[in-house]
Amino acid sequence: MARALSQRQRAILEYIERFLDENGYPPTIREIQHDLRISSTSVVDYNLNVLEQRNLIRRNRNISRGIELVGRRSAERRVIRIPVVGQIAAGQPLPVLEEVDPSNVDDHIELSADLVGKQPDGLFALRVKGFSMVDALISDGDIVVLRRQETAENGETVAVWLRREQETTLKRFYHEGDRIRLQPANAMMDPIYTTPDNVEIQGKLVTVLRAVS
Amino acid sequence: MARALSQRQRAILEYIERFLDENGYPPTIREIQHDLRISSTSVVDYNLNVLEQRNLIRRNRNISRGIELVGRRSAERRVIRIPVVGQIAAGQPLPVLEEVDPSNVDDHIELSADLVGKQPDGLFALRVKGFSMVDALISDGDIVVLRRQETAENGETVAVWLRREQETTLKRFYHEGDRIRLQPANAMMDPIYTTPDNVEIQGKLVTVLRAVS
């Protein structure tokens, strides 16, 4: 088992990798045969079996193009793709998610999973307009990643729509008796106190991103 | 073109994504048909054509499993993997990159390429300790991505080591005559003026990341 791969086996393996990168789907036995100038499909089959025994690929019998490269997908899995569905500014509410066709959003960002918590569900991103959130250490041009939710635990940073003020803001949320305290992330700033009927929670802050020009 | 996808089209798209993740190769029309309880392969074919016109997938005619998810592979390629080599704090210089064995760094972050500029070379990341950089809208626990460089253009945000003060800071850099102005990103803060021999540029700020607990 310690034997090295034959030149042909190496060539086949490299061919599969390249094919997969270029096409997004695996090659057929005949494509391998043709492009590598192998005289018979059975030779390809023979060598694919060798590669499978070496645990370099996995074959799915009786399935066309049923070749998987072992160990390839797992690394790519931990990258989350998040749609950028609009912008967030002090004087305007968040875009209504349901009105955004996720398949028509062509603006995306990608992050490793550990930056966005456990589940990648319900995540969306917004571009920050203006400087109304510097107290949350968030500036114009930043991208914020939020998870859609309508309630908040004490201490969570949430995007809230203040009904009376007609304003969106990002603050730490504290329910204190019959009032709500919205605490800026910047400790040097003073909190806002308001009533529950005035706040409409739009989502929880998950990640802040700033790409410096 | 502004029309939303039908429920069935969305289901097919999601199915293809899931299938691809689980199997490493795309599904056949009949697999889609069967698992989604669609009565005819031609219905699948019809909807796949719609998805292709929307530029969500690419189909390769007369090829089994010839379905590609547009933007999936190419997007994954542009994901940059950046090593987190240490931490940055006001009172300590940056770790010397050459002393860090890159193969021993098991802490990494992943970002889409457009967040870090054109080339992925010379990039490294640091965890921010302390609150000495709130004036740059950077707080304790943030991760900063830097590109190693020893000089700076006017206006670039750089990590500098101030020799006399024995201190690391992140500021916008301006060379003004025979002195240097280090301008906090937060417009409400005052700049620092110092002399060129006191500043040691360690890298240029590329991205700031904040994962909110």
Add this chain to the structure above:
DNA sequence: TATACGAGCGAACAGATGTTCGTGTCAAGG
């Protein structure tokens, strides 16, 4: 020399799969 075995050949076979086409349904609009 006889035997074993890895490796390769070529052809035929059987499924697996994409394509096509006539037909049907339904809602919107004239």
Add this chain to the structure above:
DNA sequence: CCTTGACACGAACATCTGTTCGCTCGTATA
């Protein structure tokens, strides 16, 4: 009421594709 277009059906068809099998060749090995 008729037309149109989006969407769906189901069956027949034509390839595409994996599998199998008998055979050859060269190099060890007994």
